Amino acid sequence: MWHPMRTRVPVVAAMRRRLLPAVVALVLGSLVAVAGCGAGGTTPDARRSAGQISRAAAPSGGPHQAPKPVRPWNDSPASVAALGDSITRGFDACDPLADCPAVSWATGSRTAIDSLSSRLTAAAPSTRSWNLARSGARVADLTAQAHAAAAHRPAMVTVLIGANDACTSTAGTMTSVADFRADFDSALTYLHRTLPDTQILVASIPDLERLWSVGRTNVFGEAVWKLGLCPSMLRDANVQTAAAQQRRTAVRDRVIAYNTAMGQVCSRFARCRYDGGAVFDYRFSTKELSQWDWFHPNEEGQAVLARILAGVAGLAEHG
Numbered sequence: 001m002w003h004p005m006r007t008r009v010p011v012v013a014a015m016r017r018r019l020l021p022a023v024v025a026l027v028l029g030s031l032v033a034v035a036g037c038g039a040g041g042t043t044p045d046a047r048r049s050a051g052q053i054s055r056a057a058a059p060s061g062g063p064h065q066a067p068k069p070v071r072p073w074n075d076s077p078a079s080v081a082a083l084g085d086s087i088t089r090g091f092d093a094c095d096p097l098a099d100c101p102a103v104s105w106a107t108g109s110r111t112a113i114d115s116l117s118s119r120l121t122a123a124a125p126s127t128r129s130w131n132l133a134r135s136g137a138r139v140a141d142l143t144a145q146a147h148a149a150a151a152h153r154p155a156m157v158t159v160l161i162g163a164n165d166a167c168t169s170t171a172g173t174m175t176s177v178a179d180f181r182a183d184f185d186s187a188l189t190y191l192h193r194t195l196p197d198t199q200i201l202v203a204s205i206p207d208l209e210r211l212w213s214v215g216r217t218n219v220f221g222e223a224v225w226k227l228g229l230c231p232s233m234l235r236d237a238n239v240q241t242a243a244a245q246q247r248r249t250a251v252r253d254r255v256i257a258y259n260t261a262m263g264q265v266c267s268r269f270a271r272c273r274y275d276g277g278a279v280f281d282y283r284f285s286t287k288e289l290s291q292w293d294w295f296h297p298n299e300e301g302q303a304v305l306a307r308i309l310a311g312v313a314g315l316a317e318h319g
Helices: 009-034 050-057 116-123 139-150 177-194 208-215 219-225 242-266 299-313
Strands: 079-084 128-131 156-160 199-202 272-274
Touching (some): 079 116, 079 139, 177 199, 177 242, 199 242, 208 219
Parallel strands (some): 079 156, 199 272
16 A cells, blocks of 8 residues: 555665565664654544545435446455555555565465455465565556456456555656556556456555654664655654645545545446455554554554455454
């Protein structure tokens, strides 16, 4: 959800060489301060959520409304391909500045996660899965990931992407809503044209302002954010000026607009299911965030995502 930059492999390697010593030093210097820190700060709950906006945009019921056709959905797909960004890769969940796909909400193998693929494998051991997400990916990269998924012909594709389109150097450089919609539509159109029997599970982008509001209370988290993590939202984390608040609101509003666009595009395809803003609406706490950056989900946060999205997909719990 949330890799701070649109990285490529050489850039990631350079970042690790540059930032890892700083991160380790911060861990050692802030260990006492980190222990016991809890959630706090101003929360954005007074404003409408992405789920509420998506539901508000839907046609209202009434006596003259035609019944909706039944949308085909298989709650026991034989294979899963996961697309997206650093959230789905488990970035910073296990080690600093490193992916940890073993704890991915979509395809992770660790028992504590109870990932979507683990739930399916428990019922059908022959279930296959592929994690094709990439840390730093934006929605413009989704079609290329869709092409990679098509080579495996999965029965289900999961998509969680968009945080990096909002996590830019400034609020003014975020991906426009029109471009976001066009790129997302292109990827889903390709998947449905190439794999007409494959179903797609679309997750909403988490509430980045919520993550700021809880993570900023941690001394270590604030220090790590200064290294350049999602500056459009996290820069000057404890500054409460009108300009700073306006910037954070602009980022949150853009995320809501992205989520609304994904829900609307998904609704055009019979075999697509959107979470209705469920991930956006979830109130992450510090105990569910990475101890390395206080922004990405840790192992417990990944388990939360698995539980939410397995519910949307209609998958049974493991065991």
